[in-house]
Amino acid sequence: MTSLKRSLATDPHASNISSKVFVRSTKSGxxxxxxxxxxLRQDIPCSSKLCSACLANVPADANGNETLFVLSEKPAGTKAFPTGHYLVPDTNALLNGMDLFEQSSGFYDVIILQTVLEELRNRSLPLYNRLLGLTKSEYKHYYVFFNDFRLETYVVREKNETINDRNDRAVRKAVSWYQEHLQQAVKSSGRSKNVPAVVMLSDDRAxxxxxxxxxxxxxxxxxYVSGLDDADRLLDMINTSRQGHEARTNVSEQIYPEYITLSKMMTGIRAGTLHQGVFSVSPYNYLEGSVHVPAFEKSLLILGRESSNRAVSGDIVVVEVLPKPQWKTPSTKIVEEETLNKDENADVEEGEGEAVVTEQERRALQEQVKKTHGSNVEGxxxxxxxxxxxxxxxxxxxVGHVDGSSSSMSQKNRRQQTVFLIPMDKRIPKIRLHTRQAEELLGKRVLVTIDSWDRDSRYPVGHFVRTLGEVESKGAETEALLLEYDVQYRPFAKGVLDCLPREGHDWKVPAxxxxxxxxxxxxxxxxxxxxIDPVGCQDIDDALHARPLPNGNFEVGVHIADVSHFVRPNxxxxxxxSIRGTTVYLVDKRIDMLPTLLGTDLCSxxxxxxxxxxSTIWxxxxxxxxxxSTFTKSVIRSREAFSYEQAQLRIDDPSQTDPLTQGMRALLSLSRKLHQKRMDAGALNLASPEVRVQSESETSDPIDVKTKELLxxxxxxxxxxxxxxxxxARKIHTAFPQTALLRRHTAPPATNFEALATQLSVKRGLTLRTESSAALASSLDTCIDAREPFFNTLVRILATRCMMSAEYFCSGTHAYADFRHYGLASDIYTHFTSPIRRYADLVAHRQLAAAINYSPLDAGSLQSKSRLESVCKNINVRHRNAQLAGRASVEFYVGQALKGRVTEEEGFVMKVFENxxxxxxxxxxxxxxxxLREMRVDGGLEPEGExxxxxxxxxxxxxxxxxxxxELFGKVRVRIRDEKDEGTGKRKVRVELVG
Amino acid sequence: MPLDTSIYALSHLRLDGRRWNELRRIHAQISTQAAADGSSYLEMGNTKVICTVSGPAEVRRGAAGGVQDEKAGIIVEVGIAGFSGIERKKRGRGDKRIAEMQATISSAFSSTLFTHLYPRSTITITISILSQDGSLLAACLNAATLALIDAGIPMSDYIVSCTSGAIPSYSRTDPDKELVDPLLDLNGQEELELPWLTVGTLGAGERISVCVMETKVRVERLESMLAVGVDGCKQVREILDAVVRRRGKRVLESVVR
Structure with a gap:
């Protein structure tokens, strides 16, 4: 028998081949x-423009495109490195200072090693993606050097060497290779040039x-940063929490319980003893959170700081259900962090350990428990x-602002101090911040990142990213809002604008x-x-026509902007x-999904x-x-762009008898019948408070608020x-049963209406029937208070809040019965009519074009269910955020409009707490x-409430x-004025009961 | 977790450090088992297979396979060792994937081997997969070619095979134009992430005798994938040819001596 085993030494290529062996554990354990x-190879270039040797063997892809060299010939230097330098950060440096690397004032010519990139990807995917973004930017000169594929820089892990040590060694080896390589390159070029230094940035002492x-x-x-200009600001942007945290290991100082290990959590979840869900904090009580898990019908309550154990609203957490005697009802009390833990000094905690729960907090919780035990509450x-x-x-x-009371401002020296940042979002705890520029930050809107939340710290620790501007200034507040709702508001990149038609505004339909x-x-x-659109609408998505046919029927057409002609897939x-997902409308600003040229001109x-x-023609x-019904691509010429008011006037004016007006009248009468049909089928007529901010035309300062009128x-x-x-929706679902993009609105579970139904029956003796949308619609119609016309609207507003939110989905992921749109009482629905401002509509356009054999569907994205699902997931989130941002913007401007005014208005009690x-x-x-405490008379004690x-x-x-x-649903007179909160420096609308 | 194929655009380097048009190391041996009529051992990177050929032999009673009277039938048996993959997995007799591989290999060789020379007989190709890291079918075909040559069964030419895949990319100058970056000889990780096909050619020309694709790909990309695959087959053929010639030389030398 011959042996098949061969020694690698006989293989001439053996020195170039290595293998990577690693162990990983899968999800199932x-x-x-x-x-x-x-x-391993020797043709990986150094990418420095100084080097001519590497230029000879630049790699090319299959299409002959060569990669360009990015590291500049004369990189910037500092005092320590006057000849200029290339930076080589290691993984810790990137983890701690990613915000720095994104600065435009410095950090150019950076070499990212493959080892570092890989390690970063394992440690933090978001940071990895940000880094990839940087490597793509043309002006930052970031180069990814694949050191583990280059023969000279490849490092074999030694026996008993940890992977971290091996990676550190690989980084050092690459740096020293670069140093030598550059020296040689400069020498061989013959010209006496300065060799740039190669500087490794690391936070690892060893x-x-x-x-x-x-x-x-x-x-x-x-x-390194302290040697740069503007060092104070830059230093604040370093994440300090990861450094030197070995000091406190004493058990007695740990405030929070330890997290159990991941494998334990997984086993627990599988066994059903633990549950996984998203943690969300109540907007009225920052100490109360809830987690919805599939195993329980009602959400699990998380009461108090110790139970919520360092989770921040939005985290995906694993919970353990407490024994039954400890079950409670949700609080009926307003608890706000600002008022409870005011005037805390952020520095204190650095010294000695303290209890998790402050005395005030404990009292607030205890009182609540007592109350729930005492009275036999409904739930x-x-x-x-x-x-x-x-x-x-x-x-x-x-985004938040620095709590002025949390730091001692007297110190004029630029010493690093610790302050609290109070986030705009009430559900997020205070964030402790180390800063050297506390004074400048006061009264500013500040953007920060949370770095960590350790067991020995009551509050999470974060670091400064940048300031947005003065609190309450329009610019800063708007930007803050966009950041809070994760709206992409940066101007469109060049690559995006390159996709526009070359003719620009001169583009015309070909003759x-x-x-x-x-x-x-x-x-x-x-x-x-x-x-027909609102006044001043620039992005006109839709147009209509109607004309009588000889057989007595009508031809009605809905014509939608053909955005898919201009925006090619991929x-x-x-x-x-697809990332932006939707256009966001703020009171004074519109953040477009598509570049303005398309949105307001070529597609409009x-x-x-x-x-x-x-066009859709019926x-x-x-x-x-x-x-x-027929669907077709078309060319149209709109005769007139009406506002709702103009259209109404024209229809109502009997002297107008031209065919266009006749067509509009036909549309109106048909639409009434369509509306009636929908209502008969059980569509809901819901209400949400919508107001319009009127602003002065020149300064765009808000002057008044009007509720929207409906014509x-x-x-x-x-x-x-x-x-x-x-x-x-019907058409694309027939054509693509698995991959049509549809929109659905699931029926809300009966438990959602429980509270409202009980409230209505207790207070007004009314019954709310919720078994179907038709039943709900008709019972909502009966919720009338003869003396109070607004009562019905109020009930509708409350009912709307009990609903589920509608969502986009991919037809293959649900059964047909689940396609139903509850609110519209339609068995199938999609979004097609606003492709300029919604990405979902654009996808529907492409699918419809494919369904009528106009153009093939692009295989890469829209035929794959998983791709489409991820698109749906994104646009669902974006859609929701856009709505929230819009509402927050209105709220801000309403506050601005009320500035300095005191008005008395009518109000209705929507929710009653015990305080x-x-x-x-x-x-x-x-x-x-x-x-309650605002109702005290002349600075007396907080009145007692029963x-x-x-x-x-x-x-x-x-x-x-x-x-x-x-009383709930009761009508009250309230005085409304705006008030500046001294602690937070934020202007708020205050509502007080009168008389 | 190491990086994935999405970094290709950054480096033009693949997950294992190869360029787009490079094969993995191929190592092949012939006549590895003295007891068999023909045998071979082949490595394409970390994919390792052993192939033995027995026959042409008389038709076994009750043997499965399309045994026709005037031609020899080709029976292919593929066995995947339980330890060959990342996870230990035992594959049963009725595994569909194995059955399909067997059918593909059998039909590929039934048109290349001069089966009409052996009426009422069978040729059994037994392939054992010891280690899998992508391009499995291609490795099986290549190993079978070598073993059949070793067995001395007349054939019109070599069947050689390799895989090719495609990474989508976009032109920097014209964003509307889509480009394709084809890749040659995919390893296991790349096969998981990218669309790919196995192509087998007959002889040194560009006659495609096997083409199998189980992933979805846009039809425009197919052409460049095939071209790269056929090109790779030519390289594979040279390597296999060298192995056969080296063996032939040794046989001649031993005869002369």
Missing amino acids: KVQKIVRELY NLQKANADRINACPLAE RPQPTARIVGVIKRNWRQY SLYDPGWRDRRDLRDLLICS NAMDAEA LKPYVERYAF ELTPDADIVS ATNSLVEEFMLLANISV GCVVFVPRFGIEGLVR FDAEEYVLNVNLGGGKGRRI
Whole structure:
């Protein structure tokens, strides 16, 4: 028998081949050993423009494109490195100072080693993605050097060497190779040039020591930064929490319980003893959070700081349910962090350990427990739980302001001090911040990142990213809002703008019918089409027409801007649009999904010009039944762009008898019938408080607030858009049963309405039927208070809040029965009519174009269910954030409009707590929190309140025999004024009860 | 976890440090088992297979396989060792994937071997997969070619095979234009992440005798993938040819001596 085993020494290529062996454990807990080959090579360039040797063997891809060299010939230097330098950060440096590397004032010519990139990816995926973004930017000169594939820099892990030590050694080896290589390169070029230094940035002390022994330029990140201009600001941006944290290991100083290990959590979840869910904090009580887990019908309550164990709202956590005797009902009390833990000194904690729960907090909680035990409250106690581990932190960057009382401002020297940052989002705890510029930060909107939350720290520790501007200045507040809701507001990148048609604003529909743009397009230019939109609308998505047919029926067309003609799948513009997901409308600003050229000109169906459109044309009977429907790409010329008011006036004016007006009248009468049909089918007529901020035309300062009016023409447009969406949904679902992008609205579970139904029956003796949308719609109609016309709207607003939110989904992921849109009472629905401002519509356009065989579907993205699912997931989040941002913007401007004014308005009690209530003011569409302690008379004590949770009544004893009864749904008069909170420096709308 | 194929655009280097048009190391031996009529051992990177050929032999009673009277039938048996993959896994007799590989190999060789010379007989190709790291079918085909040559069964030419895949990329100058970066000879990790196909050619020309693709890919990309694959087959053929010639030389020398 011959042996097949051969010695590697006989192989001539053996020196170039190595293998990587590593062990990984899978999700199911299995351990796998993985062996990978590595081919080591010598043709990986250094990418420095100084080097000519590497230029000879630049790699090219299959299409012959060569990669360009990025590291500049004369890199910037510092005092320590006057000849200029290339930076080589190690993983710690990137983890601690990613914000620094993104600065435009420095950090150019950076070499990212493959070892570091890999390590960073394992440590933090978001940071890895940010770094990849940097390597793509042209002006930053970031180069990824694949040191583990280069023969000279490849390092074999030695026996008993930890992987970290091996990686550090690889970094040092690469740095020293670079140093030598550059020296040689400069020498061989013959010209006497300065050789730039190669500087390793590291925060690992052992690594630095070894680097010095190896005679490599190396310095800690902080030391390097302090040699730069503007060092104070830059130093603040370093994450300090990861350094030197070995000091405190004493058990007695640990405030929070330890997290259990990941494998323990996994086993627990599988066994059903632990549960996984998203942690969310109550907006009224920062000490109370909840986690919804599939195993329990009601959310699990997390009470108190110790149970919530360092989780921040939004984290994915693992919880353990507490024994039944500890179950409680949700609190009926307002607890705010600012008021409880005011004037804490941020520095204190550095010294000695302290209890997790402050005395005030404990009292607030205890009182609550007592109350719930005392009275037999309506709801059964809800299960409570405590957090035992965090699966995934969903920390983002937070906007807030520095708590002025938390630092001693007297110190004029630029010593580093610790301050608290109070985030705008009430559900996020205070963040401790080390800063050298505390004075400058006061009164500013500041962007920070949470770095860590250790067991020995009451609050999370973070670091400064940048300031947005003065608190309350319009610019800073708007930007803060956009950041808080993760809206992408940066101007479009060059790559995106390159995708626009070259003609720019001069682009026209080609005159020749033989132009490829006219392929399979119907010429609808002779139809009398018009658009109806709000005043001042620039991105006109839709236009309509109607004309009588000889057989007595009507031809009705809905024409939608043909955005998919301009935004081709998978190019940079498409990628950007899919990330943005939607256009965000703020009071004074619009953040577009697509570049303005498309949104407001080329795609916008402006009047009097020819535009490409995607048309849906029906034949409708006079009773608005669909006889037939067709979909086609088309060219249209809109005759007029009406505002809702103008359209209404024109329809109502009997002297107008031209065909366009006749068409609009036909549309209106058809839309009424469509509306009636929808209502009969059980569509809901919900209400949400919508107000419009009127602003002065020149300064755009808000001056007044108006509630939005609804005209018949609003409903006209809406009905036909719904009809178009439903027709398109049916079409694309038939064509692509697995991958159609649809929108659904699930029926809310009955438990959602429980609270509202009980409240209505207790307070007004009304019944709320919720078994179907039709039943809900009709029972909502009966919720009337003869004396109070607004009561019905109030109930509708409350009912809306019990609903689930509608979502986009991919048709293959749900059964047909689950496609239903509850609110619209339609069995299938999608979004098709606003492709300029919603990405979902753009996808629907592409799918419809493929369904009518106009163009093939791009295989890469839209045919794959998983790709489509991730698109849906993103646009669902973006859609929601856009709504929230819009609302927050209105809220801010309402506050601005009320600035310096005191008005008395009517309000309605929406929610009663034991120490306050929430009042809704219809005039401004705002909700105000009224606390008992604000009702005290002339600086007296906080009045005593007696809360009857079963009757939803709060009896307030104002002293001196005077009392006051606050009742749910009750009408109250309130005084509204804006007030600047001294502690937070933030202006707020204050609502007070009057008389 | 190491990096994935998304970094290709940064470096033009693949996960194992190869360029787009480079094969992995191929190592092949012939006549490894004296007891068999023909045998071979082949490594393509970390994919390792042993192949033995027995026959042409008389038809076994009740043997499965399309045994026709006037031609020899080719029976292929592929066995995947439980330890060959990352996870230890035992594959049963009725495994569909194995059955398909067997059918592909059998039909590829039934048109290349001069089976009409051996009526009423069978040729059994037994392939044992010792280690898998991508390009499994290609390795099996190459190993079978070598073993069949070793067995001295007349054939018209070598069947050689390799895999190719594609990474999508976009042109820097014209964003609307899509480019394709084809890759040659995929390893296991790349096969998981990218669309790929196995191509086998007959002889030194560009006659494709095997083409198997189980992933989805846009039809425009197929052409460049095939071109790269065929090109790779030519390289593989040279390597296998050298192995055969080296063996032939040794046989001649031993005869002369």
